[in-house]
Amino acid sequence: MKYDEERDELLELIWKLREERVQDKETIFKRSWNRDVEEATKGALEADLISSSEDKITLTHLGEEMAKMIVRRHRLAEKLLQEVLEVSSSEMDSTACELEHILGPEVTESICAFLGHPRFCPHGKPIPLGECCQVFKEDTNQLVIPLANVVPGDTVKIIFLVPRHHRRLHQLTNLGIIPGTEIVLHQKKPAFVIRVGETDVAIDNEIARHIYVRKVLK
């Protein structure tokens, strides 16, 4: 497929606005920096990357995949620039915008692996998963798994908590559910019940998916 920067920007914008639950044409056009957004839209429509109804623009399956990769490259680049290269935040933004267009698939995967398959960019937005992350997740030798995948009866050590909701993190901390703590999973249904120290705590599946643990071998 022909490399087209304007088109990439458009797909990226649609993806990002969708994260804010915005899909209407008007906002997309308004927020676009493209010189000729109408032209880019037309091009994308022809390439079957987006579909457009009266007032909405949505990604097609093909467009979805492309946008996902663009956003992934952008956010991985941000993470790399900020965490490893310690570039200032304004520099980070502009550089990431350029890098997203030029990173090849192999380099992208290397960066992702190098950063430890991060899930969030420095702004706290989710980084779309790539193939390398899927492999990382399913690899049985890789022992860090979500609590949701642990077999009841196992003792596990918490490795990290996904910081999705600050409030929830706070609550878990107060109950002593923090990285480094060993917990026993008692049951998964009707709710997850874990033992922390001498306290039993019930949590939802939703929370259990965001607690990453490693099995403790006895």
Added chain:
Amino acid sequence: MHNHTNVKPLPHLKKAVLIGNPNVGKSLIFGCLTGRYVTVSNYPGTTVEITLGDMKIGSEIISLIDTPGINSLTPISEDERVVRDILLKENITSVIQVVDAKNLERGLYITTQTAEMGLPTLIVLNMMDEAQTRGVDINIAELSRRLGVPIVPTVATQRKGIERIKKELPNSSIPRVRVSYSQTVEESLEEIEKIIPNPHFSRFIGLSILSGDGSLNEDLISRVPKDKLSSLAQLHHFSQISSKEYPISYFIGLKRLELAKNITQKVSATSFKSGSRILETLGRISIHPVFGIPILVSVLYVAWLFVGKLGAGVFVDFLEGTIFERYINPFFKIVIPKIIPINLLSDFLVGDFGVITMALTYSLAIIFPVICTFFIFFSLLEDSGYLPRLAIMVDRVFKLMGLNGKVVLPMVLGLGCVTMATLTTRMLETKKERLIVTFLLALGIPCSAQLAVVFAMASTLPPWGILMWGGEIATLLFIVGFLASCLVKGESSDLILEVPPIRIPQIGNVIIKTLARLEWYLKEAVPIFILGTIILFILDRLKVLEFIQNLASPVVVKFLNLPKEATNAFLIGFLRRDYGAAGLFDLQQKGYLSNHQVLVSLVTITLFVPCIASFLIIIKEQGLRTALIIGGIVLFLALLVGGITNWILGSLGI
């Protein structure tokens, strides 16, 4: 329990405050320390209840404050905020922290924070017996040495160690533990210390500012010069940036917990011997996805036997049928007209709408026995630790509605008293959940008073009638809950719930709790019954009742197909649903209602508007506008579903 006055202790008194995690036996210790005369009041500007009492140590009297259970002093709930405020603002002379001996670490997590507040502390290690049976061994002398505070081991349920608390209280001192945070945080703390004038609490307040704890803002604005405020905000901002995607409060929490963990490991050892195997197994089974269900059903069945059969059946029959109808009412009906020859006055006391024959008969003979049995049962469940397990069992059902299992707790309490339950909705985390549960409580959770009458009326119905009643209410609650969680904006929360161990309830404690709740009922509800009766009496005399009856009769008579007199019942229903139900019960007793009509009126009155008391609480918690909207929708739905029931029964030809 509810004389909500703001009793301020005398200024010269020393003030001590009891704090601690939930379920550590704080209230029991409070009871042991203070004796009987206590005041329950709302903390100013909040709905959080705190209890005040006096404690005698030698000749000195110390005012003691009991607070709700907390997990941290950097607040996320209103309870935690109130406790934090009490500690910071009430000139506390000492803090008595109650710690569950088998959960030392979580207790010490709070101690690290009282240390940062610089408050003299005494630690009560409670439930030493449970710790022992679980093989937790604590070196108390070593713990005391490390923390630099006196430590008193207790078993509050057996009153062991209580006297030592009093003896050691004067020795309480500021915990000698200091959490060292990352360099950025420590440097920011130094900056803040320069800005804030009151150095006494600065470390704790500094950390709250860095955490971005907005609940302190008001207080800060009054104490810090304006130009300095922005530099405080900046400090928070900087340290937040340095902590990347995690909130800074997370790292502060980690460090505190690390220290707590460290100390716990050094002073305690766990040998794996578990004594109370049976109770623990029972606890496990009760939340088992399969075996938990028969347990849930048995609990409900026992509840029905105890409250429905014994309370609403045997006791009500005896009190109402025998005591009131055979002795008290006939006695007054004969005696009063003789003592007070004025017709109006004697009617006022013993007439159709008489204070004795109606208000007292209903409230004491019909409703009181049910409330009494309900609260005994509820306190037993509460103290046994089954309630959180109930929440786990029903979590899935509420998940379907877009809520979580925690909301079942206020709802179960609602079966006792909707007003009380509406107050406890504040334990729910988000505004959305509080609003929806308040609404469901107002709509379809019958309180025990109402249940009493419902049980009594339903006893003449065939089983399918009772099932239809229950089914309709449950379906409506589910649909309305589902729609509400779609329509109401805002977040719902996830289930994070501590599950206390199954314990054998202490009968003494159950009795104390039940008595407190009954006292509340007598003070709160009975006056409303009397007021309601008086209003009815006046309306009746002025012929207004007749007028309203005629006005409402198209709805009551045509739409619901009920006799005209039922209007009275619904009218009083505006004061209290149970009272309205009692009116219907009366009609049924007199043979005015067919089974068909009994069912229609049961459905309608169950869904009818909440009583005055709970309506006032809804206004207080949710604002007048929301309260009126809730009232309007509830009234509409009650009549609608009543009408539908009538129509279904009519077209089925039953």
